[in-house]
Amino acid sequence: MDDLLADFLTETNEGLGALDVALLKLEKAPDDRPTLSEIFRSVHTIKGTCGFLGLSRLEKVAHAAENVLGRYRDGSLRVTPEGITLILSAIDALKVIVAALEATGSEPPGQDGALIAQLDAAWRGEPIGGAVPAAAPAAAPAEPEPFIDPFEVAVVPEAPAAEAPVPEPAPPPPAAAPAEPAVAAAPAGGGGPVAQTQTIRVSVDVLEDLMTLVSELVLTRNQLLQLVRARSDAGLTVPLQRLSHITSELQEGVMKTRMQPIGNAWQKLPRIVRDLANELNKKIELVMKGAETELDRQVLELIKDPLTHMVRNSGDHGLETPEQRRAAGKPELGRITLNAYHEGGHIIIEIGDDGRGLSVEKIKAKVLGQGLTTEAELAGMSEREVQHFIFRAGFSTAAAVTSVSGRGVGMDVVKTNVEKIGGTIELRSVEGKGTTFFIKIPLTLAIVSALIVEAGGERFAIPQIGVVELVRAGGGGSTIERIDQTPVMRLRDRLLPLVSLSRLLRLDEVPAPGEEDGGFVVVTQVGPNVFGIIVDKVFDTEEIVVKPVAPILRHVSMFSGNTILGDGSVIMILDPNGIARATGVGADGPAEDAARDSGFAGSRSTERTALLLFRAGDDTPKAVPLGLVSRLEDLPADSIEVSGGQPLVQYRGKLMPLVPMSGHWMPPAPGTRQAVLVFSDEQRAMGLMVDSILDVVEEQLAIEGAQDRPGFLGNAVICGKVTDVMDCAWWLRQAGDDWFKPTSTATSPGKRVLLVEDSAFFRHLLVPGLTAAGYEVTAVDTGAQALRLREQGAMFDVIVSDIEMPDLDGFGLARAVREGGLWQELPMIAMSSHAEPGHGQRCRNAGFTTDVGKSDREALLSALRDSLSIPAGF
Structure with missing residues (x-):
C-alpha cells in the first residue's frame, strides 16, 4: 500500500468519524449553517480524492450523498430526520468500503445501487420511505482503526478562505473534483463557524519509542541520585539537580504527547444512542460533560469498550419506554449522562441514567436462585452489598437477554477491564430513580509515583495513588491488636483490618514474637473499602517506570507489574485491588456505612477535617482544608518572575500568579527554593507562597476567636497548638482573578444548613466559613442525595444549593422541594456563577x-440571615 493511499485512509477515517457527530448535531439544529457547510466540504473532499485515486465505488456513494447535502446547503431541500438517517447510511457504506480498502489495498466488490437510488430520489425531492439499505450493521457500526494512529500537534491556524460554491452536478455519473486538509465538524453544543487546524502527523510508534527512551532516562536519573546520596559528593549535587529538573520536564512533555481528550472515546456514543433509541422505540438524550478531560492514550483505548457497553446497558435496560416513564410521572425523554473530571491523580468517569434503577428484590431472588449466598447471609447485607452482585460473572436481572444488552451481563468483564489498569468501579442506584456508575482510573500507566517499602527482606513498590496514609505501628504509634487471629488496628474510631505483606507472600511464615509491635501500616483504599498493609520499613517515594508482569507470574494477582530502582534492583509493584481480592479484607467506618446504605456520602462540619499545616510570616501555625489544595510545589527561585510588581511562575503551560502570605515579598536568593500551595479550579490556578510545610492532620475544626483579621476565619486548637485558620476566599481574591466578588457578616448559632454543591473545591471553601459563622453544616454533592436525606426524615433550617449540577440541577431540586413533603416551607438560597438577565426571576x-453569586461568602451569610428571619409560609 503506497504512501498516498495510506494518507488518504488516515484522513478519510478521521473525516468519517467526525461526520457522525456533525450529522447528529445538524439533526438537532437543522438551521445550523456552519455545521452543514463543514459536512458538505468533508463529503466533497472525500469524493474528490476518490476520483483522483480512481476509487470509483467510493466516489459514486460519496457523490450521491454530496448531491443531497448540496440541496440542504442551498436551502432548496429541508433537513429532516429521515434525510439524516439516509446520509448516515451512506457514511456507513463508505466506512465498510474504506475498511476493506485498508485491509486489501483495493476496493471490495459490491453493489450500492439501492442506496444510491434512494439518495438520488431524495435529491429530486421525493419522499424518503422504506428501510434504508445498509452496508454495515444499523446499530453501533464498528469503525476501522486508522492505518496510522496519529498524534496531532496543533499549529496556530490561519483563517479559512471562503469556499466558492460548488456547482450541483447531476446525480450519476460523478464528476471528479480536486482534493481538499479535511475539516472536522464542530463539536456538539457549539453553533459558530469552525476554524481549520493545521497538524503534523506523528506515528504512534515514534511516540512509544520516545516514551521508552524517557523511561530509561528516568531510571538512569534515579540511579545517579542513588549514587550521589551514597557518596555525598557535593560537586555533583547542582548539575544532578539540573539533570533531574530537565528529566522531569522532558517526561512531562512526552507524557503530554500521549494525553488525549476522553471525548475521543465518546465520539461514537451519540450515534450509538441515536440508533439504539430508534431500534428500541425510546426517547433518549445523551448528555456529555468534561469531554476535554485528558488521559493517557493507552488508558483511553482500554476503556472504550467498557464505556460503550455501559451506555448501551443504560439505554436498553436502564431507561424505560415512553409509556412506562409517563406512568411513573417522568418525562418521556430519558437521559443518559456521561461526566469526566480529574480528582487526586485519577480520572473519575460517571455513567448515569434516570431510569428504573436496580431492583434489590430481583437481585436477591437471583442470588438465592443461583446459590451465590444463603438467605441468612443475604439478610445481613446492606443494600449496596446486594447491588454489587451485578458484578458477578454471568449475573443478570434481565428477564431475557436482548440483542442489545442485559443489565448485569458483562458487568464482570467491565469490572475486570477497569481493574486491569489499576481502576475501581462503584455504583449508586435507587429503584425508580436511576443508576450511576463511578469509574476511577489512573491518568497514565507508563510512569507513576510509588512508595518503596520492605517486607520479609524484600522491597516492593506501592502506587502512590492507592496510599491514603502511613501509620507507625508500636513505638508510641497505634497498636496492632488481634480479633480471632486477624490483625486489626484502631485508627480514629475505625477498626481497620490489616494484612501482613510478608505472610501474604510467604516471605516469613514464622514471625518472631512481638514482630508486629513495630513497623509501619500502609493504609490503602480499594473502592469503598479501606485496609492496612503491614510492612517492615518505608524508604521513600520514587517516580518508577512500570513494566508488565512476566507471564510466569501473571496468576499472582497481588502484583500489577515490576520496575527497576536506582540501584539496579528489580522489584515488584503491588496491586492493592489484587491484595484485597486475595485476602477478602476491607473496612468501612460506621458513619460511612450508614451514608452509603442511604445512598449519599455527605460531609458534616462536626466531623474531622483533613488539614494542611504550614508556617508563613510568623511562628504561629496556619491551617487550610487539605481538599482545597490541589498541589504542593517546591519552586526553584529562578523560575519566579515579576510582572507589574506581581510575582508569577510559568506553570503547566500557563502563567500562575503567586501571592505571598507574609505581606511583603522579596525575591528568593538564587539557588534557593520557594514552597507554594497551589489552588486550582478548572482553568484557574493561584499559588500561595509560604515558608514551610509542617504536617497533614485530621482534626475536628472548631473555629473561635476574632474574625476581623483579613485573610483568616479565626483560630482553632490543632495538635495542641493555637493555629490560624485561613479564609481561602480572601487569599484567592488577592490573585486578581475572577474567583470571587467583593461583598455583612451575620451569625446564627445552631442553625442547620444543607449545602448542595457538586464541586469539591467549593464545598471545601464554604463549609469552614459557614461553620465559623455558627452554622451546623451538612454538605452533599448532588440534588438526588439531598432528596434522599428528606426521605430519611432529616430536617434543616435552610437549604443552600448550586444551580449547575449533574443529573438533578438546582432548579429541579427546588421544584421537587416545593412539591410537598418535609422541606416544603424551608427557605432556599440559590448559588450560581452566572448572572444573566432574568436569572434571579428564574430562581424565584x-x-x-x-x-x-457563587462563592461570595459575605453575600451568602447576609442572605442566610435574611432568609432565616422569614417566617414559615413565606
Whole structure:
C-alpha cells in the first residue's frame, strides 16, 4: 500500500468519524449553517480524492450523498430526520468500503445501487420511505482503526478562505473534483463557524519509542541520585539537580504527547444512542460533560469498550419506554449522562441514567436462585452489598437477554477491564430513580509515583495513588491488636483490618514474637473499602517506570507489574485491588456505612477535617482544608518572575500568579527554593507562597476567636497548638482573578444548613466559613442525595444549593422541594456563577427564596440571615 493511499485512509477515517457527530448535531439544529457547510466540504473532499485515486465505488456513494447535502446547503431541500438517517447510511457504506480498502489495498466488490437510488430520489425531492439499505450493521457500526494512529500537534491556524460554491452536478455519473486538509465538524453544543487546524502527523510508534527512551532516562536519573546520596559528593549535587529538573520536564512533555481528550472515546456514543433509541422505540438524550478531560492514550483505548457497553446497558435496560416513564410521572425523554473530571491523580468517569434503577428484590431472588449466598447471609447485607452482585460473572436481572444488552451481563468483564489498569468501579442506584456508575482510573500507566517499602527482606513498590496514609505501628504509634487471629488496628474510631505483606507472600511464615509491635501500616483504599498493609520499613517515594508482569507470574494477582530502582534492583509493584481480592479484607467506618446504605456520602462540619499545616510570616501555625489544595510545589527561585510588581511562575503551560502570605515579598536568593500551595479550579490556578510545610492532620475544626483579621476565619486548637485558620476566599481574591466578588457578616448559632454543591473545591471553601459563622453544616454533592436525606426524615433550617449540577440541577431540586413533603416551607438560597438577565426571576419561579453569586461568602451569610428571619409560609 503506497504512501498516498495510506494518507488518504488516515484522513478519510478521521473525516468519517467526525461526520457522525456533525450529522447528529445538524439533526438537532437543522438551521445550523456552519455545521452543514463543514459536512458538505468533508463529503466533497472525500469524493474528490476518490476520483483522483480512481476509487470509483467510493466516489459514486460519496457523490450521491454530496448531491443531497448540496440541496440542504442551498436551502432548496429541508433537513429532516429521515434525510439524516439516509446520509448516515451512506457514511456507513463508505466506512465498510474504506475498511476493506485498508485491509486489501483495493476496493471490495459490491453493489450500492439501492442506496444510491434512494439518495438520488431524495435529491429530486421525493419522499424518503422504506428501510434504508445498509452496508454495515444499523446499530453501533464498528469503525476501522486508522492505518496510522496519529498524534496531532496543533499549529496556530490561519483563517479559512471562503469556499466558492460548488456547482450541483447531476446525480450519476460523478464528476471528479480536486482534493481538499479535511475539516472536522464542530463539536456538539457549539453553533459558530469552525476554524481549520493545521497538524503534523506523528506515528504512534515514534511516540512509544520516545516514551521508552524517557523511561530509561528516568531510571538512569534515579540511579545517579542513588549514587550521589551514597557518596555525598557535593560537586555533583547542582548539575544532578539540573539533570533531574530537565528529566522531569522532558517526561512531562512526552507524557503530554500521549494525553488525549476522553471525548475521543465518546465520539461514537451519540450515534450509538441515536440508533439504539430508534431500534428500541425510546426517547433518549445523551448528555456529555468534561469531554476535554485528558488521559493517557493507552488508558483511553482500554476503556472504550467498557464505556460503550455501559451506555448501551443504560439505554436498553436502564431507561424505560415512553409509556412506562409517563406512568411513573417522568418525562418521556430519558437521559443518559456521561461526566469526566480529574480528582487526586485519577480520572473519575460517571455513567448515569434516570431510569428504573436496580431492583434489590430481583437481585436477591437471583442470588438465592443461583446459590451465590444463603438467605441468612443475604439478610445481613446492606443494600449496596446486594447491588454489587451485578458484578458477578454471568449475573443478570434481565428477564431475557436482548440483542442489545442485559443489565448485569458483562458487568464482570467491565469490572475486570477497569481493574486491569489499576481502576475501581462503584455504583449508586435507587429503584425508580436511576443508576450511576463511578469509574476511577489512573491518568497514565507508563510512569507513576510509588512508595518503596520492605517486607520479609524484600522491597516492593506501592502506587502512590492507592496510599491514603502511613501509620507507625508500636513505638508510641497505634497498636496492632488481634480479633480471632486477624490483625486489626484502631485508627480514629475505625477498626481497620490489616494484612501482613510478608505472610501474604510467604516471605516469613514464622514471625518472631512481638514482630508486629513495630513497623509501619500502609493504609490503602480499594473502592469503598479501606485496609492496612503491614510492612517492615518505608524508604521513600520514587517516580518508577512500570513494566508488565512476566507471564510466569501473571496468576499472582497481588502484583500489577515490576520496575527497576536506582540501584539496579528489580522489584515488584503491588496491586492493592489484587491484595484485597486475595485476602477478602476491607473496612468501612460506621458513619460511612450508614451514608452509603442511604445512598449519599455527605460531609458534616462536626466531623474531622483533613488539614494542611504550614508556617508563613510568623511562628504561629496556619491551617487550610487539605481538599482545597490541589498541589504542593517546591519552586526553584529562578523560575519566579515579576510582572507589574506581581510575582508569577510559568506553570503547566500557563502563567500562575503567586501571592505571598507574609505581606511583603522579596525575591528568593538564587539557588534557593520557594514552597507554594497551589489552588486550582478548572482553568484557574493561584499559588500561595509560604515558608514551610509542617504536617497533614485530621482534626475536628472548631473555629473561635476574632474574625476581623483579613485573610483568616479565626483560630482553632490543632495538635495542641493555637493555629490560624485561613479564609481561602480572601487569599484567592488577592490573585486578581475572577474567583470571587467583593461583598455583612451575620451569625446564627445552631442553625442547620444543607449545602448542595457538586464541586469539591467549593464545598471545601464554604463549609469552614459557614461553620465559623455558627452554622451546623451538612454538605452533599448532588440534588438526588439531598432528596434522599428528606426521605430519611432529616430536617434543616435552610437549604443552600448550586444551580449547575449533574443529573438533578438546582432548579429541579427546588421544584421537587416545593412539591410537598418535609422541606416544603424551608427557605432556599440559590448559588450560581452566572448572572444573566432574568436569572434571579428564574430562581424565584423554581422555588428559591433568593439567589447569590457563587462563592461570595459575605453575600451568602447576609442572605442566610435574611432568609432565616422569614417566617414559615413565606
